[in-house]
Amino acid sequence: VFTEDETDLYFNWTKKLLGEIKTNLLKGVFTKDEEGNLHNSVILLDKKGKLIDIYEKIHPIPFGEFVPARRFIGNIGPLRLLREDVVAGKKYTVFPISQGKIGSIICFESALPQIPRKLRNNGAQILFVVTNDGWFRNSIELEQHFYMGRVRAVENGVYFVQCANTGISGVFAPNGKELDATRKNEACTLTTSVYFMQEQTFYSKCWN
Secondary structure, three states: OOOOOOOHHHHHHHHHHHHHHOOOEEEEEEEEOOOOOEEEEEEEEOOOOOEEEEEEOOOOOEOOOEOOOHHHHOOOHHHHHOOOOEOOOOOOOEEEEOOEEEEEEEHHHHHOOHHHHHHHHOOOOEEEEEEOOHHHOOOOHHHHHHHHHHHHHHHHOOOEEEEEOOOOOEEEOOOOOEEEEOOOOOOOOOOOOOOOOOOOOHHHHHOO
């Protein structure tokens, strides 16, 4: 899993790497649809670097990814720097691989229980979040964001994996146990066993 906001340079390097290590990869990228709309996306690449499917972020962040009422306030102060709005996706994509089905969300979508739940109901057996948490520097918000994953894991009865460019990255088991985690702003690699869960929780099936 690579984090949100990877560049074209890394993308080309990634495709070459996949050809060498023979594995699938989830990756955060910006994409454009057929109408030219910009999306903050997660893509799944197969072992040869071929695109399998795309998840487009359902809930972009106002003033971070788009300017509400741009016509009226888009030229005020730093809002001028946000030249193009990220458009909300509509499809709750679940990625199939040989071991099972993956659901992936982006950034603070892990704070919104309805999105992981809908992915679970669409067949996801494990949940990932890819995120750029550099916005938060060294603040307590890094911990707050990370531990939202614990709640999503328990709600949906799945392993929950967070991959964050500045930390905290880590893994929660379906019972909420923290299996592994990085420190803030630490360059490292985590290796943890996770499993694709079949049975849904009462919450994921019946919550409205």
